[in-house]
Amino acid sequence: MSTPDAVPVSLAEIARIAGVGRAAVSNWRRRHDSFPIRIGGTDVSPQFSLAEVEQWLRDNGKLTDVGGREFLWPRFEALGSRDESGLAVAEAARRMRSPRTRSSHPGLSDRARDLAIEAAQLGRREGPRETFEFLLQRWLETHVRQLSTTPAQLASLMTRIALAVRLGASEGGLTVLDPACGTGHLPAAAAQEYDGEDLAVLACERDPALAALASARLGFVAEDRELRTEVATADALRADPFAGVRADIALCNPPFNERDWGYEELATDQRWAHGLPPRTEPELAWVQHLVSRLRPGGAAVVVLPPAVASRKAGRRIRGSLLRTGTLRAVVALPPGSAQPHSVSLQLWVLRAAPDNPAAASPGQDALFVDATRFARPGVREPGPDWDALGSFVLSAVETLDRPDSDPPEGTVRVPLLDLLDDEVDVTPGRYTAASAEPSGVELAASWGDLGTLLADLAGHAQHLSKLGFDAGTLQTTATVGDLVKAGALTLRAGQQPAESATPPREGAVPLLTVPDLLMDGKPSGLLCADSAHAVAQEGDVVVAGVVRAYKAWVHEGPPMALGPQLYALRVDPEKLDAHFLAGCLRAPANGRQAGTHASSSSRVDIRRLQVLRLPLDKQAAYAETFRRLRDFETLLTRTDSLGKRLVSDVSDRLAAGGLTV
Structure with a gap:
C-alpha cells in the first residue's frame, strides 16, 4: 500500500537509475526477497517507493558511478503538472546560478519550491549546467507528445x-x-x-x-x-x-x-x-x-x-x-x-x-x-x-x-x-x-545493367533448376539446443543496452537491432566493445528470433553487437559449416515451426530450430547451394528495383514527348 509522501517509480525508471536493462531489474525483483514491495500500479506495470528503491540499491551495491541527480527526476515527475514541474526545473537552474536568491516563481507550490532548492544544492555539487540539462532532457522526454522542439x-x-x-x-x-x-x-x-x-x-x-x-x-x-x-x-x-x-x-x-x-x-x-x-x-x-x-x-x-x-x-x-x-x-x-x-x-x-x-x-x-x-x-x-x-x-x-x-x-x-x-x-x-531526369546516356547504361542482371539470373536459375530431390530419403535432424549440448556450436543472446547520457566513441562497435532489420538492415547504434553484450564476429551465424523479421546469415563484417531477439551462433569448424548452418536455419518453415505464437510479432525459440544431421564433408555441397540460392534472391531484388525505376523513368520521358520512331 502506498504512503501519501512516497514517490512512485516504475521498473523502467529503476533500470535507468541503476544504469541497467529492465530485464535485470525484473531479475532482482524475482530473486531477492528483500526487493521493495509494490506500492501502486498494476501487476504488469508495478510502481515502487523511490526511497525504498534507493536504499535497496545502495545496500546491495547496485549504484556504481550513479550521481544524485538520477534520484531527482522521479520527484519532479511526481509533482504531476507539466507546468509546475517545468517551472520547478527552471527555478532550480536559476538558484544554481544565483545561490543567494530569495524570491520564487509565483506559479510554484511550496513543495515544488523546496524541491527546486534541493536540486539547486545538488547541482552546485555535481555541476549546475549538467544537472539542468539532465532535468530538462527528462522533462522534454516525459512531455514529448505535448511539445514540439527543434533538434x-x-x-x-x-x-x-x-x-x-x-x-x-x-x-x-x-x-x-x-x-x-x-x-x-x-x-x-x-x-x-x-x-x-x-x-x-x-x-x-x-x-x-x-x-x-x-x-x-x-x-x-x-x-x-x-x-x-x-x-x-x-x-x-x-x-x-x-x-x-x-x-x-x-x-x-x-x-x-x-x-x-x-x-x-x-x-x-x-x-x-x-x-x-x-x-x-x-x-x-x-x-x-x-x-x-x-x-x-x-x-x-x-x-x-x-x-x-x-x-x-x-x-x-x-x-x-x-x-x-x-x-x-x-x-x-x-x-x-x-x-x-x-x-x-x-x-x-x-x-x-x-x-x-x-x-x-x-x-x-x-x-x-x-x-x-x-x-x-x-x-x-x-x-x-x-x-x-x-x-x-x-x-x-x-x-x-x-x-x-x-x-x-x-x-x-x-x-x-x-x-x-x-x-x-x-x-x-x-x-x-x-x-534530375536521367539523360539518354544514363538510361542506356541502366538498360545495360538490367541486361547483365537478367543474364546472371538466368545462369543461377539454370543451375538451381537442375537440383534433384529424393522424396523417399528421410534425413534426421538435430535442434540447435542439441548442437549446443554436443559442443558443435555456442549460442549467445543479444540484449537491450543500458541507456547512457553520452554515446560511446573510442572502441565502440555497431549495434544491430530488430527494427534495423525491418528498415534497411544497417546497424543504427554504437556500444562499448568491452561491454558484456553478445558480439557477432566474422564467421558467426546471426539469427533474428522474431517471426516478422526472421532470418539467418553468416556475419562477414567487423564485430557487431546484437540487440534483443538477435542471437550469435559460433560453430566448431570441425563439426559444422557456418554457411550450411545458416542455410538450414533460414528456411521459413523452420522459423514458423519454432515460433512461440501464430502472430508475426511472436518470438522464435532458437533452441527448437532444426538442422540436418550430415557429416562435415557432405555439408559443403549444401552450403554452396544455399549460397547460390541466396545470391539468386539478391539478384531478384536488384532486378526488381532497377526494372521498376526504368519503367518510371521511361514513362516520364514518353509522357513529356520527343519519342523518335
Missing part, C-alpha cells in the same frame, strides 16, 4: 543559413530574434554558432513554463561569453514585446495549424505587407511577422509544414514574397528532421530588402533545394545524416548571390516567371525532380 543539429543549421544569407553587418553587433522560442533551442544555437562580439538574443514564448526554461538555458549560455539575453512571456503575434526591434537574423519554429492565432483582432495589422493571412494560414502570419522584424538585408529562416508551400489559400502571399525577392530559397528536409517526424518539413529562407538595392542578388529567381535523400530510415532515433545534410544545404545556399555558379545536384534555380502561375507552388520536389 540541436537543425537549430545549428538554421543559424548558419541565416548568417550566410544576411547582407552586410549592422553596427553594434548582432541581434537575434526568435518570436516562438519554446525551451530555447534556436536562440541557444545562435549563441553557439556566432563567434563575433556583442551578441543580443531576444526571444518570446507565450507558455510561461517554456519561457522560464528558455531563460534558464540562455542564462547558462551567457556564462561562457559576452551575451545579452531577454526572454519575454507573451504571444508575439498578438502583443509583440519587441515591436521596435530590428534583428539581423530571425529564427523560428512556429506552432503549426493553429486557427486561433488572432485573425480577427489583427486584420488591419501593418505587418501584413504581403497580404492578410487567411484564417487557415497561421504559418504565413509568422512568416510576415519575421520579415517585419528584420533590419534591411537581415535574414530569417523558419520551419514550416510542406502544405504551406502549395495551399491554395496562401498563393497570393507566396506570390508577393517571391515578387519582392523576400522568399529567397525553400529547402525540403528529410523526414525525421524535427517533429512531426513522419513529415518532410521545409525551411523557408527569407531576406528583407537591403537599403542599397545593388547589394542584392541581380537574379530574378528563387532557389529550391531537395535534401530529402539524406534520410536515414534504419536508425533507432529519427533523424537524417546531419553532417552530409548540413554541408549540402549550405553549399546550395551559398550560391544564392552568385548567379553564375552552378548549384549542387538536387538544387535548382527557378525564374520567377515559372513560379508566378495560378498555383504559386514553391514545393522543391516539383522543380528538382524535373532537373
Whole structure:
C-alpha cells in the first residue's frame, strides 16, 4: 500500500537509475526477497517507493558511478503538472546560478519550491549546467507528445543559413530574434554558432513554463561569453514585446495549424505587407511577422509544414514574397528532421530588402533545394545524416548571390516567371525532380545493367533448376539446443543496452537491432566493445528470433553487437559449416515451426530450430547451394528495383514527348 509522501517509480525508471536493462531489474525483483514491495500500479506495470528503491540499491551495491541527480527526476515527475514541474526545473537552474536568491516563481507550490532548492544544492555539487540539462532532457522526454522542439543539429543549421544569407553587418553587433522560442533551442544555437562580439538574443514564448526554461538555458549560455539575453512571456503575434526591434537574423519554429492565432483582432495589422493571412494560414502570419522584424538585408529562416508551400489559400502571399525577392530559397528536409517526424518539413529562407538595392542578388529567381535523400530510415532515433545534410544545404545556399555558379545536384534555380502561375507552388520536389531526369546516356547504361542482371539470373536459375530431390530419403535432424549440448556450436543472446547520457566513441562497435532489420538492415547504434553484450564476429551465424523479421546469415563484417531477439551462433569448424548452418536455419518453415505464437510479432525459440544431421564433408555441397540460392534472391531484388525505376523513368520521358520512331 502506498504512503501519501512516497514517490512512485516504475521498473523502467529503476533500470535507468541503476544504469541497467529492465530485464535485470525484473531479475532482482524475482530473486531477492528483500526487493521493495509494490506500492501502486498494476501487476504488469508495478510502481515502487523511490526511497525504498534507493536504499535497496545502495545496500546491495547496485549504484556504481550513479550521481544524485538520477534520484531527482522521479520527484519532479511526481509533482504531476507539466507546468509546475517545468517551472520547478527552471527555478532550480536559476538558484544554481544565483545561490543567494530569495524570491520564487509565483506559479510554484511550496513543495515544488523546496524541491527546486534541493536540486539547486545538488547541482552546485555535481555541476549546475549538467544537472539542468539532465532535468530538462527528462522533462522534454516525459512531455514529448505535448511539445514540439527543434533538434540541436537543425537549430545549428538554421543559424548558419541565416548568417550566410544576411547582407552586410549592422553596427553594434548582432541581434537575434526568435518570436516562438519554446525551451530555447534556436536562440541557444545562435549563441553557439556566432563567434563575433556583442551578441543580443531576444526571444518570446507565450507558455510561461517554456519561457522560464528558455531563460534558464540562455542564462547558462551567457556564462561562457559576452551575451545579452531577454526572454519575454507573451504571444508575439498578438502583443509583440519587441515591436521596435530590428534583428539581423530571425529564427523560428512556429506552432503549426493553429486557427486561433488572432485573425480577427489583427486584420488591419501593418505587418501584413504581403497580404492578410487567411484564417487557415497561421504559418504565413509568422512568416510576415519575421520579415517585419528584420533590419534591411537581415535574414530569417523558419520551419514550416510542406502544405504551406502549395495551399491554395496562401498563393497570393507566396506570390508577393517571391515578387519582392523576400522568399529567397525553400529547402525540403528529410523526414525525421524535427517533429512531426513522419513529415518532410521545409525551411523557408527569407531576406528583407537591403537599403542599397545593388547589394542584392541581380537574379530574378528563387532557389529550391531537395535534401530529402539524406534520410536515414534504419536508425533507432529519427533523424537524417546531419553532417552530409548540413554541408549540402549550405553549399546550395551559398550560391544564392552568385548567379553564375552552378548549384549542387538536387538544387535548382527557378525564374520567377515559372513560379508566378495560378498555383504559386514553391514545393522543391516539383522543380528538382524535373532537373534530375536521367539523360539518354544514363538510361542506356541502366538498360545495360538490367541486361547483365537478367543474364546472371538466368545462369543461377539454370543451375538451381537442375537440383534433384529424393522424396523417399528421410534425413534426421538435430535442434540447435542439441548442437549446443554436443559442443558443435555456442549460442549467445543479444540484449537491450543500458541507456547512457553520452554515446560511446573510442572502441565502440555497431549495434544491430530488430527494427534495423525491418528498415534497411544497417546497424543504427554504437556500444562499448568491452561491454558484456553478445558480439557477432566474422564467421558467426546471426539469427533474428522474431517471426516478422526472421532470418539467418553468416556475419562477414567487423564485430557487431546484437540487440534483443538477435542471437550469435559460433560453430566448431570441425563439426559444422557456418554457411550450411545458416542455410538450414533460414528456411521459413523452420522459423514458423519454432515460433512461440501464430502472430508475426511472436518470438522464435532458437533452441527448437532444426538442422540436418550430415557429416562435415557432405555439408559443403549444401552450403554452396544455399549460397547460390541466396545470391539468386539478391539478384531478384536488384532486378526488381532497377526494372521498376526504368519503367518510371521511361514513362516520364514518353509522357513529356520527343519519342523518335
